[in-house]
Amino acid sequence: MAQTLVIKIGTSSLTQSDSGQLALSTIASLIEVLCTLRHHGHRVILVSSGAVGVGCARLGLTERPKAIALKQAIAAVGQGRLMRIYDDLFTAMQQPIAQVLLTRGDLVERSRYVNAYQTFQALLQLGVVPIVNENDTVAVEELKFGDNDTLSALVAGLVDADWLFLLTDVDRLYSADPRRNPDAEPIIRVQRIEELASVNTGTSGTAWGTGGMITKISAARIATDAGVRTVITQGRSPQNLLKILAGESIGTQFEPQPRPINARQRWIAHGLIPTGTLILDDGAVNAIRQLGRSLLAAGIIHTEGEFDSQDAVRLCDRTGQEIARGLVNYTSAELQKIQGRRSEDIPNILGYAGAETVVHRDNLVLNS
Structure with a gap:
């Protein structure tokens, strides 16, 4: 059965941790999987981080900037480079794509929220894969999503997606950071977010990214409230998407809420500030x-x-x-x-x- 899938890949999966350069083999593997999903009839939306990281690498910067004006300028450099790579690789698979840049303001104002919904629906009906990112070059601090985990969850709710996949640098959610704590227990399935009250979510992401496990849990809450099944899984293994959809228990799956709120309620609860x-x-x-x-x-x-x-x-x-x-x-x-x-x-x-x-x-x- 054809489903609507939102896949978010973070900077930690898109780039090499030591240099910030793009991990081209991972990107190529991801695109191959997304095109396979499209051939199976699924509607696919990719939420991609990486513009600032790619811009830093392009300009020879060794760390992510903190000043918002500098970050916006670097994002403008990186976004074009990132989309060029996506376009080349998707074109090789004969799959059309579209760039969609959003700010929180696009979801705060009701008319723009509805327009964004209609645009996504038109793109998906055309068989296009929308590639979504925050419009870093114009977003002001009070109207920023802050991280693409939140953006992807809001997009998943907006388009009434069936699945949200959060691709990250760990294979699933653990009771503590497995890189620092050998006793960390894997979490396979989450019925309700409140079950995770005792989970140590650690720090907020890598040197090149803005997200961390806490933002992914927050994103899962937004998505599951909208009736979207959410999965946290390893970004370096995009083939996991096909296995999960085939029923394999990979990553951490968050069950959608049985009585999801409607589109207007989602806008009030999560779109507005x-x-x-x-x-x-x-x-x-x-x-x-x-x-x-x-x-x-x-x-x-x-x-x-x-x-x-x-x-x-x-x-x-x-x-x-x-x-x-x-x-x-x-x-x-x-x-x-x-x-x-x-x-x-x-x-x-x-x-x-x-x-x-x-x-x-x-x-x-x-x-x-």
């Missing part, structure tokens, strides 16, 4: 969690941050634990005046009739 926090009393927390109710002003104890109406906010209990996210119907200044007050008092306090709810249940997504 919250600009504020609402601290709720126990009654409001129970009404939202257990009864599926909207949030009313009476249930708000405290408001944090500055935000406008229709911005995304976090909804937290008294301890500060986030229970949900949603689109707010009032500005932060308005909420500071009406928090803790009954809905019928709001017109007298504000001088005009506002919305009955602070966050309507249709614009609210519970944390999994």
Whole structure:
């Protein structure tokens, strides 16, 4: 059966660890596998890191830059080189590709989110393999994905993918870093992300990359919430993709959630960047969690941050634990005046009739 597959390959798999030069044999092997998947009728999207790493190698730099302007300039150098290599190798397999560069802003604004979805669908219907990366040359810090693990999970949710493969420099997830701890236990299957609370996720990636195991677990949460089965496996062995799809137990597989949230809820939960926090009393927390109710002003104890109406906010209990996210119907200044007050008092306090709810249940997504 034809499926939609999102494959993310990290810088640690694309480049040689000592020099940052491209690992051409790995890239060629990956492309051969992706073309095989296409010939089997699957729809394939590749999320590729490596632009900054390739740019560094091209310019003779010995370490990844930290200044965002320099990093963006180097990404511009590396992205063209990276796409040239992909195009040459895919062309040899007679497989058309397309470059898709995204920023978080493309998923924050609803109309751009829908447009991105339609573009991906058109490319996949044409039999094209989209190659996705963050648009490092224009992304500003507050609208960056931060890592391509998160980007790949959001893309997988956006296109309603069946599988997300996170190709990395270890063969699977372990209870600790197996390179440093010989007693690390392999983790084969994860039913719920909460099972990993005791896992030591280690540091945040290699010298040439930005991701680490913690970002992959976070990406798995985003993807599985959207109903996407997620796998962490060895990037140097792309043939594993074919074996996993054939049913072999390779890598770490994260089970998709049985009742995945819909596209609009995914956009609220993961596409938007919250600009504020609402601290709720126990009654409001129970009404939202257990009864599926909207949030009313009476249930708000405290408001944090500055935000406008229709911005995304976090909804937290008294301890500060986030229970949900949603689109707010009032500005932060308005909420500071009406928090803790009954809905019928709001017109007298504000001088005009506002919305009955602070966050309507249709614009609210519970944390999994």
